[in-house]
Amino acid sequence: MLVTERKPIDEIVRFIGGESSVFLLGCDGCAAASGTGGEPEIEELKDELEQRGIEVTGWKVIDFLCQKALVRTSLRPFAEALGRADSVVVATCGVGIQATATVVDKVIHPACDTISLGGIRGEWQGEERCAECGQCFLEYTGGICPLTACAKGLVNGPCGGAKDGCCEVEPDVRRCAWDVIYERLERQGRTDLLRRAPLQVKNFAKMQPPPEIRGTRKWAIDMKTTEGATT
Amino acid sequence: MKLTDLFNAGEFLITSEVAPPKGTDTAEMIENAELLKPRVAAINITDQQSSVMRLGSLAASQMLKAREIEPVFQVTCRDRNRIALQSDLLSAWALGIENVLCLTGDHVILGDFPDAKPVFDLDSVSLLAVAKGLNEAHDMAGNDLEGKPDFCLGAVVTPGADPVEPQLIKMEKKVAAGATFFQTQAVFDAEAFTRFMEQAKPLGVPVMAGIILLKSPGMARFMNKNVAGVHVPDLLIDEMANAEDRPAKSVEIAARLIREVKGVCQGVHIMPLGWEARVPAVLDGANL
Numbered sequence: 001m002l003v004t005e006r007k008p009i010d011e012i013v014r015f016i017g018g019e020s021s022v023f024l025l026g027c028d029g030c031a032a033a034s035g036t037g038g039e040p041e042i043e044e045l046k047d048e049l050e051q052r053g054i055e056v057t058g059w060k061v062i063d064f065l066c067q068k069a070l071v072r073t074s075l076r077p078f079a080e081a082l083g084r085a086d087s088v089v090v091a092t093c094g095v096g097i098q099a100t101a102t103v104v105d106k107v108i109h110p111a112c113d114t115i116s117l118g119g120i121r122g123e124w125q126g127e128e129r130c131a132e133c134g135q136c137f138l139e140y141t142g143g144i145c146p147l148t149a150c151a152k153g154l155v156n157g158p159c160g161g162a163k164d165g166c167c168e169v170e171p172d173v174r175r176c177a178w179d180v181i182y183e184r185l186e187r188q189g190r191t192d193l194l195r196r197a198p199l200q201v202k203n204f205a206k207m208q209p210p211p212e213i214r215g216t217r218k219w220a221i222d223m224k225t226t227e228g229a230t231t
Numbered sequence: 232m233k234l235t236d237l238f239n240a241g242e243f244l245i246t247s248e249v250a251p252p253k254g255t256d257t258a259e260m261i262e263n264a265e266l267l268k269p270r271v272a273a274i275n276i277t278d279q280q281s282s283v284m285r286l287g288s289l290a291a292s293q294m295l296k297a298r299e300i301e302p303v304f305q306v307t308c309r310d311r312n313r314i315a316l317q318s319d320l321l322s323a324w325a326l327g328i329e330n331v332l333c334l335t336g337d338h339v340i341l342g343d344f345p346d347a348k349p350v351f352d353l354d355s356v357s358l359l360a361v362a363k364g365l366n367e368a369h370d371m372a373g374n375d376l377e378g379k380p381d382f383c384l385g386a387v388v389t390p391g392a393d394p395v396e397p398q399l400i401k402m403e404k405k406v407a408a409g410a411t412f413f414q415t416q417a418v419f420d421a422e423a424f425t426r427f428m429e430q431a432k433p434l435g436v437p438v439m440a441g442i443i444l445l446k447s448p449g450m451a452r453f454m455n456k457n458v459a460g461v462h463v464p465d466l467l468i469d470e471m472a473n474a475e476d477r478p479a480k481s482v483e484i485a486a487r488l489i490r491e492v493k494g495v496c497q498g499v500h501i502m503p504l505g506w507e508a509r510v511p512a513v514l515d516g517a518n519l
Contacts, residue, residue: 042403151338152349157401158354159335160389160416163459169338182397194400199408201357 001030002093004037004112009048012089015109015139016054019086022109023078024049024059025100027092029066036112036159037061037091045091045111057081065096066128072105082106094130094138094145099215101143102128108118108143114201116209134206142184147202149177155200158182232301233329233383235411237272238437245519246303246414246439247510248275249295250285263507264300266299270514273301273330275414275500281307282342291320303385304328307336312352313361317370320362326381332385332414333358356404359384362477363409375404386410389460390418390427390439399430406434414500416460419467421491428495437497442488444481444506444513448472463484465509482509486516493517 018020024042031037039061045057058081062074073080082088087107090097092116101108116132129148137155138145147153151169158178161168165179185191237244247267249260264274274295278288286404292302304323306316323331335355340346353361361371368379386405392398402413413431418424418440431438443461445451451463467484474480490500499519505509 151340152335152351152354154335154354155353156354157402159355160387160392160395160398161459162336162392163392163457168459169340178397179394182394186394191396191400194397195403199357199360199404199446201360204352210461 001033001115001140002095002114002132004031004034004091004093004114005134006036006041006045006091007111007113007136009045009052011055012045012109012111013049013052016049016087016089019054019107021055021057021085022049023057023082023085023088023106025065025088025092026059026061027063027065027096029064029092029096029223030062031065031092031096031112032061034112037065037096042091045089057085065090065092066099068099068103071100075104089092094132094136095128097136097138098128098143098145101138101184102135107190108138110138111137116207129142133202133209134205139195140193141181142188142190142193144177144178144181144184146181149180151177154178155202156197157194234273234385235383235437238412238497240273242498243493243519244272244439245270245501245514246273246275246438246498247271247501247503248277248303248506249507250277250280251288251290251291253283253285253304255286257286257291260291261294261298263503264295265298265448266507267503267510268298268300270511271501273303275303275305275332278305278307278334278336279310279342280337282339282344284343289323289326289328292323292328296327299390301330303330303332304336305332305357307334308353308355308358309336309339310350312350313371314455316353316358316413317361317365320365320380320382321376324365324382329381330385332387333362333410334387355386356401356408359386359405359408359410366409383411384409385412385414387415388413388431389416389418390424390431390463391416391460395427395430402431403434410436412436412497413438415439415441417441417454417458417502418488418492419443419445419461419463421488423462424492425495433481439489439498439500440489440492440496441500442485442499442513443484444501444503444509445471445476446481446504446506447477478490478506478509482512482516483508485513488519489513489519493519 026037026042091111108211113136115134167174276288276291292304339349417425451468454461
């Protein structure tokens with residue numbers, strides 16, 4: 001399980017920027033348990049956005065956003081609403097946001113920060129990895145996390161070490177994360193995002209599990225969040 | 232003496248570099264630096280280049296400074312976190328070092344300690360921002376400094392990267408963070424470099440073209456296969472292969488490249504890789 005926190009609404013609205021309509025995606029897995037991406041939270045997010053004049057063309061909570069095949073099939077009935085939206089706001093963990101960005105050929109805005117669970121991991125079906133940094137900046141990187149996909153974890157752009165689009169660390173097998181990011185943003189006509197991205201400096205203190213979670217087992221967190229949700 | 236002062240005076244700058252030894256015998260490094268001294272404005276001291284553990288660049292920079300050779304202290308983010316980086320920068324200023332080149336650094340896997348923990352707490356861009364902050368009398372956390380440095384901050388760029396736009400965007404970020412000059416990865420194609428400079432020119436910072444002395448066709452092929460952002464055109468490889476006197480040809484090629492690029496950039500940075508003694512001939516050939 002990956003524990004998430006909802007980003008402040010102002011940050012999400014800033015990500016949406018000049019776009020006028022969005023489609024919302026939640027996750028009934030870890031994000032629902034975290035109280036960030038379940039149905040009640042998505043409805044709340046919808047209200048918050050609509051109050052700010054942003055049209056929500058539709059929304060869907062999928063069982064596990066980390067499962068790309070499931071995301072693909074679950075979204076089929078929503079093709080029209082999805083197509084009409086300028087972008088997709090995803091309320092889930094870093095893995096789910098990246099998986100969605102891979103499957104949905106649209107601009108993705110993260111609505112959550114993934115905070116550390118110190119070892120208990122969610123589903124990793126593909127190349128999407130989440131370092132649980134608590135400062136999700138997938139907004140600026142086309143939904144691909146360079147903290148995990150770049151061998152050096154570089155967050156402000158590529159080093160000079162890529163050769164023919166491959167990383168200096170494993171040149172035969174590993175693509176340069178920033179090359180992949182650039183490729184996706186170029187396809188979306190959004191490479192200017194890289195220019196606009198604010199200087200990233202990671203707060204490593206946030207990558208430590210929070211005290212209330214450290215040493216807590218998954219079932220206990222589930223219990224706690226269930227209790228919280230019903231009271 | 233800051234490189235920016237020289238650029239501002241309109242000088243076409245020449246820098247070169249030396250590598251600290253693996254061990255404590257600094258005689259050869261000093262000898263190389265002394266060889267270069269009469270012809271260059273400053274000498275870079277590499278920071279455990281290729282991630283191979285060596286004597287430190289800070290100590291070596293100070294040793295050059297003591298011999299009235301202007302050092303460019305290279306600092307990478309591979310081996311130190313933000314505390315050590317800031318501390319080493321303050322130490323450098325206290326030792327009289329004025330020019331700093333901020334780099335991300337190669338990955339540890341390329342060196343002789345592939346099992347080391349790669350740090351990369353900061354990267355080249357954030358390191359520049361932090362160093363600029365020190366210049367402004369505060370550390371990264373915003374704490375005031377008692378006595379502050381006034382570094383001339385430099386950075387690197389790879390003009391031969393494909394695609395080049397991400398490099399240009401990062402270059403822009405480096406300028407915004409505090410970079411006041413650039414040294415480039417090795418240039419072998421003057422036309423491509425000229426096209427790069429057209430795009431980099433609006434940033435308004437001096438750029439020094441990187442020049443590597445080609446020693447053999449084998450070295451050129453090796454770099455083409457293994458070194459990121461470096462492409463030696465086939466014509467140059469053939470020229471080298473057909474040469475009777477390779478060292479003379481190497482000098483000729485380097486001098487020609489400098490002549491071809493010097494109109495579009497503000498200086499050259501020569502990486503002799505052991506051929507320090509041939510650098511004066513290269514500069515003579517380039518009329519510098």
